[in-house]
Amino acid sequence: MNTQMNARIALTVGPVLYYWPRRTLLDFYAEVAESPADTVVLGEVVCSRRHEMKTEDWLALARELATCGKEIVLASQALLESAADLRALHRWADQTEFLVEAGDASALRALAGRPFVLGPHINVYSQPALREHAALGAIRWVAPVELALDALALINPPAAPVTGGPANDTPVATEVFAFGRLPLAFSARCFTARHFHLSKDQCGFRCIEHPDGLLLDTTEQQHFLALNGIQTQSAAQHCLIADAPALRAAGVTRARLSPTSRDFATVLDLFERTYNGQADAAEAAAALEALSLPGGLVNGYAHRRPGLERMPA
Amino acid sequence: MQTSRTAHATLPRKPALVCPAGSLRALTLAIDAGADAVYMGLKDATNARNFAGLNFDLAQARDGIAYARSRGREVLMALNTFADARAPERWFAAVDAAAGLGIDALICADTAVLAYARDHHPDLRLHLSVQASATTWEAIDFYRERYGIRRAVLPRVLTLPQVEQVCRQSSAEIEVFGFGSLCVMVEGRCALSSYATGQSPNTAGVCSPPSAVRWEDGADGVSARLNGVLIDRYAPDEPRGYPTLCKGRFDVDGARDYALEEPTSLNTLALLPQLMDMGIAAIKIEGRQRSPAYVEQVTRVWRAAIDDCAAQPARFGVQPQWTAALGRWAEGQQHTLGAYDRPWR
Numbered sequence: 001m002n003t004q005m006n007a008r009i010a011l012t013v014g015p016v017l018y019y020w021p022r023r024t025l026l027d028f029y030a031e032v033a034e035s036p037a038d039t040v041v042l043g044e045v046v047c048s049r050r051h052e053m054k055t056e057d058w059l060a061l062a063r064e065l066a067t068c069g070k071e072i073v074l075a076s077q078a079l080l081e082s083a084a085d086l087r088a089l090h091r092w093a094d095q096t097e098f099l100v101e102a103g104d105a106s107a108l109r110a111l112a113g114r115p116f117v118l119g120p121h122i123n124v125y126s127q128p129a130l131r132e133h134a135a136l137g138a139i140r141w142v143a144p145v146e147l148a149l150d151a152l153a154l155i156n157p158p159a160a161p162v163t164g165g166p167a168n169d170t171p172v173a174t175e176v177f178a179f180g181r182l183p184l185a186f187s188a189r190c191f192t193a194r195h196f197h198l199s200k201d202q203c204g205f206r207c208i209e210h211p212d213g214l215l216l217d218t219t220e221q222q223h224f225l226a227l228n229g230i231q232t233q234s235a236a237q238h239c240l241i242a243d244a245p246a247l248r249a250a251g252v253t254r255a256r257l258s259p260t261s262r263d264f265a266t267v268l269d270l271f272e273r274t275y276n277g278q279a280d281a282a283e284a285a286a287a288l289e290a291l292s293l294p295g296g297l298v299n300g301y302a303h304r305r306p307g308l309e310r311m312p313a
Numbered sequence: 314m315q316t317s318r319t320a321h322a323t324l325p326r327k328p329a330l331v332c333p334a335g336s337l338r339a340l341t342l343a344i345d346a347g348a349d350a351v352y353m354g355l356k357d358a359t360n361a362r363n364f365a366g367l368n369f370d371l372a373q374a375r376d377g378i379a380y381a382r383s384r385g386r387e388v389l390m391a392l393n394t395f396a397d398a399r400a401p402e403r404w405f406a407a408v409d410a411a412a413g414l415g416i417d418a419l420i421c422a423d424t425a426v427l428a429y430a431r432d433h434h435p436d437l438r439l440h441l442s443v444q445a446s447a448t449t450w451e452a453i454d455f456y457r458e459r460y461g462i463r464r465a466v467l468p469r470v471l472t473l474p475q476v477e478q479v480c481r482q483s484s485a486e487i488e489v490f491g492f493g494s495l496c497v498m499v500e501g502r503c504a505l506s507s508y509a510t511g512q513s514p515n516t517a518g519v520c521s522p523p524s525a526v527r528w529e530d531g532a533d534g535v536s537a538r539l540n541g542v543l544i545d546r547y548a549p550d551e552p553r554g555y556p557t558l559c560k561g562r563f564d565v566d567g568a569r570d571y572a573l574e575e576p577t578s579l580n581t582l583a584l585l586p587q588l589m590d591m592g593i594a595a596i597k598i599e600g601r602q603r604s605p606a607y608v609e610q611v612t613r614v615w616r617a618a619i620d621d622c623a624a625q626p627a628r629f630g631v632q633p634q635w636t637a638a639l640g641r642w643a644e645g646q647q648h649t650l651g652a653y654d655r656p657w658r
Contacts, residue, residue, distance in 0.1 A: 079499055080449045081475055089451075105445070105452035121502055123446075125395035125516060128425035146504045146513055151398040185503040185559075188470030191573060195565050216572050217564040218543040225505070227565065227572070232498070234508055300511070306540060307508035 009247065009275040010038040011268060012175060014258040015045045015075045017183060017228060019207045022052040024261075029061060031265050033068040036272040039254070040065050043075040043092065045103055045119075047190070047229045048085050049203065055091050062098055076103040078121045079186045079230065101142070112136045115165045120144055120177055120256075121186070127155045127162065130172065134164030140173045142256060145182050145238070148304035149250040152176070158251030173253050178240040179267060179288075180258025181213060181226050181233040181295070182307060191227040211261035212293060223295045224308075235295035239288060240302055241274050242281040242313035263291045281313065327623040328593045331389065331488065332612045335367040335601035340377045340388075342609035347616030350387035352420060353377065354601070359407040360391045362601040363518030374414050387417040391601075393442035394518045395423045405429045412437050420466070421445075422501055427460040440488070441465040444501035444515070450482035457485045464488055464594060468499045469579060477591045486594035491581050492611055492639060493599025497559050497574040505558045510540045521557045537561070578643035582615075582631045585622045607642045614638050 013032050016025060032040055042058050042065075044050050053061075062072040074092045077085055080103075092100045093110035101117040102108050108122070113136070120142040124130050130141060143152055152174055156162050161171040192214055193203035207214075213226030213233055223235035240247065240255065247255070255275065257267055270287055273279035289297055300309030332348035334340035343351045354360025356368040369377065374390075381388045390411045396404035404426050411419050412434040419437055421427050422444035430437055443466040447453045453465040464486035467476060480487050498505070503520075507513035510525040521539055529536040535547045537556035544561035547553050554560060554576040563572045579599070581588070588596065596619070598611055614635045622629040 079446075079470070079502070080452070081471060083478060086449055086451055104449075105447055105455045106449045109451050109455035109458070123395050123423065123501060123515060125423070126398045126401040126425050128401055128428065129396065129423060132424040132428050144504075144515075146507045146515070147398075154398040182504070182508065184508050185498040185505050187498045187573075188472075189497060189574070195568075195572065214565060219546050219562065219564060219569060220543050221564070222542065224542060224563065232505060232573070301507075304511070306511035307504065308542070 007248070007253065009244065009252065010254045011036060011271055011275070012039040012041060012073075012254055012256045013037045013268070014177070014180065014256045015041045015043055016259045017046055017181075017231065017233070018211055018213060018259075018261070019047070019050045019052070019205065019229070020211055020261070021208060022057075024211070025053065026061070028259065028264070029065060032268075033065055033070065035265060035268045036276075037070060037257075037268055039071040039073060041073045041075050041101060041256075043077075045075050045078050046231050047207075048077060048082070048088065049200075049205070050207075050229075055088075059095070059097075066098075072098045073101050073117055074098050075101040075119060076107040078103040078119065078183075079188075080104055080106050081188065102138075108133070108136055113166060115139045115170070118142060120183070124155065125151070130155050130162045134162045134172050135168060136164075137166055138164045138172060139170045140175060140254070142175045142177070145177045145184070146301050146307060149176075149243070149246050149252070149302045150304065152252065153250040156251055158249075161251065174251050175254035175256055176240065176247065176252050176302075177238060178247075178255035178257060179271065180237055180256075180260065181235070182238045182301075183231055183233055183258075184225070184307075185232040187230050187232070190229050191232065192229050195227065215294065226295075234298065234307060236298040236308060237288070237293060237295060238299060238301065238307070239285065239297040240299055241271060241284050241288060243299060243302055244275050244281065246302070246313065260291075260293055262293070266291065326589065326592050326594070327619060328589060329387075329595040330612065330615050330619055331595050331597045332615075333493075333598055333601040333603070333608055334369075334377065334388075335362065335603070335608075336605065337369070337373045337377050339601075339605040339608040341380055342605050343612045344381050344384055344386050346609045346612035348386060348612050350389055350417070350595070351377075351381060352389040352391050352597075352601070354391045354393075355407055355410065357403070357407070358397070358516070358518050359394055359404050360518055362391070363394075364523070364602055367602060371410065371414070378414060378416065389418045389420055389440065390414075390416045391420045391442065392426060393420050393422045393444045395444075395515045396425045397516060401425055405433075408434065408437075418463070424460070427456065427462070431460050438463050441485070442501075443468050443490075446499050446501040448479075448499070450479050453479065453483045453485050453487075457483075466490075466597060468501075469496055470499050473584065473587060476588075476593075480591045480593065487592075488595035488597055489581070489588060489593055490579055491596040491598055491615060493578060493603075494557075495574065495577060495579040503559075506539075509542050509558060521555070526556055578639075580639055580643065582618055582635060582639070585618055586626050586629050589619075589622055589626060603642070610638055611642055 329349040332343040422442040544556040
């Protein structure tokens with residue numbers, strides 16, 4: 001038990017959810033290459049119109065980061081609408097160099113029979129559902145963001161984990177979304193384009209001007225949500241930096257940190273020192289709060305509360 | 314099994330009209346008004362319209378099924394939330410109950426529920442709920458190949474050409490939404506309500522639950538709050554909508570507006586000839602939480618429209634009295650073609 005309570009919580013850099021210029025993106029990953037991150041998830045998961053990076057660019061970046069010792073996961077798009085979206089999915093599914101993260105049921109069909117990662121937008125809410133996906137080949141599970149930590153322990157118990165992979169004998173690893181604006185919803189409508197009175201097809205790629213999304217406030221000026229194209233996020237940063245003991249107790253072995261346009265190296269460093277070193281969690285939380293992004297810190301979902309609440313760990 | 318592909322080769326197929334039954338009264342009115350099938354749910358969190366005063370206990374379900382059967386119609390049961398990690402057996406018991414009632418089909422989204430139904434009730438017809446978020450033929454085929462689903466309900470996010478593509482390439486029947494409140498987010502993939510209230514459409518079957526709603530009179534108008542979050546504020550003489558989170562007014566960059574969606578209803582009457590030409594198997598009317606009068610009158614209009622379109626597809630036109638009748642029941646008295654239409658692109 002003691003070894004488990006001290007086991008490393010691997011840090012995953014989630015996919016960049018925003019539309020960043022190619023140069024910005026490459027600079028960001030150069031910094032990640034030097035960071036304590038264990039795993040990097042690459043690919044465009046939000047909008048198929050974003051074209052700063054082509055398939056070959058992602059693969060070249062993946063190879064480069066792999067040589068720096070990072071495990072690479074290629075994520076498929078969460079909402080597929082067109083034949084072109086399916087073709088993009090199959091470009092990931094057809095390569096065998098890197099692990100792929102399934103974004104929807106189309107990806108489950110394309111990836112069945114080989115080891116893969118279940119993305120956070122696939123609805124797994126019970127152990128029988130996780131078993132269904134493990135039987136397809138899932139070896140890692142990124143839990144839906146709204147699930148409480150006590151539910152994770154019931155779905156994939158640390159003492160007797162669900163097994164997956166091609167021979168169905170690999171314990172499924174549990175990963176949680178531990179930092180960043182929560183991806184809460186997807187739509188056919190692009191809310192960024194709509195805000196600028198543009199159609200989706202002629203959006204002018206305005207989301208490139210909002211590297212952390214576009215804040216949506218209530219009429220009382222409460223920062224509430226963030227618009228990111230067809231995705232709606234929380235305005236607040238979901239942050240489980242003070243919850244490491246609860247994470248370990250729930251069998252979580254991986255924490256996903258969602259990229260921010262500024263201070264992300266600091267975020268990675270603070271999580272590494274808190275989860276896998278001796279840093280004080282309260283001080284780390286205060287340091288995160290002092291960073292430049294508006295919206296504050298929340299962790300309600302982890303504690304079976306509304307996501308926008310902040311609970312003591 | 315007849316597929317949309319084979320149907321397409323012959324005459325336009327007449328889609329089944331699938332209507333909401335939040336109560337026994339709504340069920341009988343829908344059947345009398347011409348529904349080919351009604352869909353209902355049990356009185357618990359196993360269905361996605363888990364509101365007080367709605368839905369069926371077993372005795373009511375039996376009566377409803379008997380009523381529909383005696384008139385040659387079908388009853389489908391929505392069991393379309395995701396089984397709770399703490400008690401998945403409750404969902405499996407609901408599958409057993411549905412099978413025991415002799416329901417014509419179960420409408421499910423959760424792979425745990427689909428697998429249970431497949432393994433324990435192999436003869437039970439399965440439809441894939443819109444909550445499963447299957448937007449491509451390949452996603453639908455995943456569920457067909459693995460769980461034997463016969464029909465899939467499409468999320469309201471595809472354009473008409475995309476719907477056609479799915480119809481052509483999927484080997485399952487396709488059902489689309491025809492009328493009712495418009496869910497602007499992909500169903501089954503929206504946590505906005507749970508973010509604000511802690512109650513999730515996916516697990517508790519509620520969006521913007523009434524228990525979290527507060528109305529406040531103030532000097533600057535009437536405020537509608539959802540668990541404290543200000544969703545909208547109305548001037549004294551302004552009409553008020555239900556504070557559904559995604560249909561509130563918010564500030565983005567200093568501009569206050571319906572930033573996500575206006576309070577409006579989906580109405581695809583005008584698209585009927587195209588939908589029928591694609592071989593759509595069924596058209597669903599939304600609104601189990603609406604009144605029996607809504608169900609009756611919306612069903613009546615759609616029955617007439619589908620029959621009219623099937624009889625003379627080339628000459629089909631939306632009749633003004635249909636639009637007027639539906640307009641009375643539309644949210645905010647507004648209609649939209651939603652994602653089917655170009656402006657969303």
